[in-house]
Amino acid sequence: MDSYVVWTVLTCVLCGVICSLLGVWLVSMRLSMLGDAISHSVLPGLVLVFIVFQTRSSIPMLAGASAMGLMTIWLMRLLTNKLRIKNDASMGIIFTTLFALGVVLITRYASQVDLDPGCVLYGSAELVAIDTVYINGYEIPRALTIIVPSLVIIFLSLYFFHQRFLIMAFDKELSKSLGLFPNLYYYFLMGLVAIAVVASFESVGSILVIAMLTGPATAIKLLYSSIDKLYIYSVLFSLSGSLFGCLLGFTTNTSIAGCISIVIGIQFLIFSMIYLCKRHVQKLKIIQ
């Protein structure tokens, strides 16, 4: 196998891992669409980082993205609480406005911003292995310089703060009465979602990011109901999605991100079939 294939597959696999881990929380908290919102609304944050700092290096990008992600959540909650409109409505208003702002900024500062709005949606997984940097003499894809640190941050945060996230997500009231600051951890978790989204979407596109955030956890939650199992099986689900998707993409010579999304969709279909069969069998057992 040549290094082009290896780097492309590795990038997709790692994006799948970080997105499916955070997807477990979004799906459990019934916030699947939040991944959608954040993946669009971080765009102006990234563009501003480009314009102000003239850089695409990972730390400022992740910082800009998480700041924008947190601002999205904060604005959404503000609209929901102050105007008493529904959560999904405020989400729709905020993320479309911010995304549009990002697109306008890109077109206005096109000469300074090396980012294509089309790429944001569809990703450029095919280009990952070509756009490389040298680190200690090794040539690696630039995408990995942002994906790997994100993976480390997300992994450590989820490990060390597992209980705090769990109690915030399941029972905010108990969390508050124990003095465990559920709001702080809510924003922390959403900051991690923003990091996952930004690390992934330049390579795989925001459509696939949403698929990777919601697809695995939703499918697994049909059959399993514990956070640990959701973690493990969602990661496996996304692994298989990335691998078969890349295979499909390379053999048919089409969009890799698109193929992975399709494979995730097919896998989801299989899981829903299993779920329906299982329920049907249970019903038959009861009738007998």
Add this chain to the structure above:
Amino acid sequence: MNSNTSNLALSIRHLSVMYDDKVVLKNVSLDIEKGKLLAIVGPNGAGKSTLVKAVLGIVPSVTGSFSIFGNHIDKMRKNIAYMPQRENIDWDFPVNVFDVVLMGTYGDLGWFKRTSSLHKQRAMDSIRAVGLEGFENRQISELSGGQQQRTFLARALAQNADVYFMDEPFAGVDIATENTIMSTLYHIKKEGKTVIAVHHNLDTVQKYFDDVVIINENLIASGDVSSVLNTTNLTKAYGKNFHSSYLKSLGPDSCAPFPSPS
């Protein structure tokens, strides 16, 4: 306040709470003695849950101060347990009975510290105390209503607190579970601890509880069940249209204390 405050499990002064522009609790002041089983009663929407949540800092209060054993609540968080009203739980959340009960020990979490085997032991003991052994690995939506209530009771027990706040612990349970819950509450009381429970069934207040607080936006009465739970106070809280077998037996104008259950 006098030097007696430490004998008071909870002391509330001038508590007012608003949601948006609606006043839910108006200038409530109360003292609750240590070692008592206390019921909070009042009609739907009276602000019973709000009272509990305001004390625990779950909802903000407009005015008022509270102390638990004479201390500020922030110093006492490890000494209080909370059992939420069942409507507030997302039953589809991917957690099983053991996960939920273990959350009762999260008050001991330090920065970066995860739960220890000692905490797991405490969770198992609480599960056994409410008779849920064998159900540890059940997802909470696959439990009956009574088992769900007992799960949250076990979680409160695992908190190992001095004051237990419980929002309708008897909601949706059958007589057997009601008895299990009640004997657990008596057990808590025997250890010198205090239980403050929102309670709906007026018929069992006398039988189960020592003290009662009657509220409906304002504090209507508080004190010993036999001296406070009378038609005058209940009519003030519920209006004329409430139904309680005990009260019917008292007749419309009676202010006499309730007859003791045999």
